[in-house]
Amino acid sequence: MSVTQEKTGIIHTLGAYALWGVLPIYWKLLETVSPGETLAHRIIWSAIFMIIIVLSVGKWHELLREWKALMQNRRKFIGVFMATTVISLNWLTFIWAVHNDHVIQASLGYYINPLISILLGILVLKESFTFRQTISFIMAAIGVLYLTISYGVFPWISLLLATSFGLYGLLKKKIDIGPMIGLTIETMLISPIALLFLCFLPQSTFQWGTILSTTNMLLIGAGVVTAIPLLLFASGAKRISLSLVGFLQYLAPTLMLLIGVFLYNEPFTSAHFIAFLFIWLALINYLLASYQKPTKKQFQKAN
Template identity: 35%
Template sequence: MSSHSVRDPDAAKGVGFGLVAYLMWGCFPLFFALFEGVPAFEVVLHRIIWSCLFLAALITLLRRWAPVRAALRRPGRLGRVLACAVLIGLNWGIYIYAVETQHVLQASLGYFLTPLVNVGLGIVVLRETMVKAQLAALGLATVGIAMQFVLLNELPWLSLVLAFSFGTYGLFRKQVALDGLSGLFVETLLLLPAALLVFAWLEIQGLSHFTQFPRTTTLLMAAGVITALPLLAFAGAARRLRLATLGFLMYINPSMQFLIALLVFNEPLSPVQLGTFALIWTGLALYSWSAWQQSSAR
């Protein structure tokens, strides 16, 4: 039996896992729009608390405590993990705020920008050498953001914070020797004490929405499971697919958010914003073509 026929079923599973992960992430605006009247920071608190509990149960079920214990035995090396935790917490908070304030278009723009931010961070921080197509892609994205700033006299700050927080999270995450499941658990575990303290303060002050209505309680608890499930599917895809294939699947998430913003939430799209998206889409096409060429050459 050829190696090609052995690999195909595994690759098909990988694509299936990848589609599940990115489709779930793409539908996040529909889920977080249900938290009407609950401040974004409170949703993040419960996302941390219930993610941590759900992941602990999952790690116990899968018997994956060894890498977690190894990481916690070396507190001196948890600095980067803490940085990852703060960045992902910031990203979650800004994203939920964008959904609650009906700025899903800006959120989708942020996640379209993320791969190009990664290219920029690679050049500036890691001193990586980029091919001309990747530099051109970065230039197009910069022109798109500058065009919005000049013509509309405003920066899409939500998009930029989402892109840079997630891009920097990826930069630190690459330097942490933990798999996706263990890494997310340790990150939420580091944020858990602060989340519990703020939750307790909200309860004492009578400001907590957790016990107001059974529906809100259920949604806040479900936020933890909803956070972990696409990550597990993504881990299954990452083990089976090439990075270039994963890169193409990644655009499903912001594309779905873009369509949801227009078709479900009826957010307005000005010609200038459309021009910004068009420049960034062109940049992403260049970047993806370049990444595919490099992957094929290897």
Template identity: 40%
Template sequence: MNLAPTDLQSRRRGALAALVAFTIWGLAPLYFKAVGSVPPFEIVAHRVLWSLVFLTALLAFWRGFDGLWRLRREPRLIGLLALTSLLTGSNWLVFVWAISVERLIEASLGYFINPLVSVLLGRLFLGERLRPLQRAAAVLATMGVASRVWQVGQLPWIALFLALTFGFYGLLRKRAPVDPINGLFVETAVTAPLALAWLFWVARSGELHFGTDPLTDALLPLAGVLTAVPLMLFAVAARHLPLSTLGFLQYLAPSLGFLLAVFVFGEPFDAGQLVGFALIWLGLAVYTADMLKTSRAIAREQ
């Protein structure tokens, strides 16, 4: 597949956006450990509301609201963004629920399955084809994920739900003709009333954690930045990269999470897990090598 120089620059821009987004997501457990005293559902509500505050400020002081006014004349696009907001919202809720019931391993597995879902969706809906090395990388990653599923010992419905919801989110955002900031603003605004209602109900019951500890009060607003920035970057990446490439780059996030779990949080790790991770990382290395090889070949032709 030959790429024009502008296409190559676009993909490089998308790859950089994806790498930054997945790095933020991969290191996010450090933040959630810091606010570990706050119940997961309250954290999700704060993520939504502070994201809306951050995006409003971003539009007010940088981009302006003209794009949002134009969106009012596109009800189908608003409907599509409402659907994507439901996908991310349900993804967040299931993830934090899994943490609360101590099913984090199964939840984490979802983010290893998700890249394979993205590759499949790219093939089915966008007609994306894999080169031979990319197919080999997909086989290696599939073997690694299958090994992790086998270790779980049952149908990992939480992992499948997380993988499918975020996979379809990436597909729909790739096809949505809207810039990342305005699109994310609409998505956040759709779920903000639910988040506000939840916090109001928790406050009425006397169980609201916000306002009880200065450090927690300072950290919770950061949830908006840590939510909005990687989602905006992900939307940029989705517009500039094939869905299959975006999927493989996504392995960076759970890999960083794994390194944090083992070397920072001291979670147990055995040889069986090592086999699964090694196959996944080998697949990622093969896919990356193919990307570099293709980029160099295009550069030589210019």
């Protein structure tokens, strides 16, 4: 791979994580709209925007082929529907967290997500657990437990975000559909449910008579802010190493944390600092373990 390609990959991947990191600002602008209605619009407009993208890049036949294969394979259909359900739950939780001034707790969720993914890999895929991964997981658990004891409130938002996103990644790994076609199919699949939800709303915020109103445009734009980071990530991740992708992913929760503390003035107490410190140390240990070269004994065992 050329240096130019690698630079492009880094820029695209950084762009994706930066956009994901500042997403709380976008959802905060829609604070007057209920999380459920915001989610429904996000799903529908994401499907529309992704179909336009698929058409523009000439992947329509690939989409039809994958859709047909999905309809003919019950197991794959269930897998995709489950993935769609958990990512919808993740989106809803995140929007609710932003609307209710829990951006810091949302950032915590995405900090611990890699460790939850490791745990899911062990429990579901029967992957091995290294000693350093065990240490990282224990340290992160101490951080979460300390925050729970200090405030007497379980950080369910953080764990729900981390677990739902971890499950989504696990299901996507088993389904094996590309990110662009995958997001298109997922949003198409759940769009009828989102549309029904909007139809039965007692009072909708979205008004066709005032289509160019700020709220309407923000709801339509929800599809764009969902798709663009994913497309950037898909473009960037294939050009750089997986370990570099793993390192860059912490840009998003770091930006969320800074936004929560400095832009929205959410409380960041000494208890938060101690909890986050344990989690940061856990992640540093996890990253060092990822970059560590295997020993001769480990290499021989692997071969």
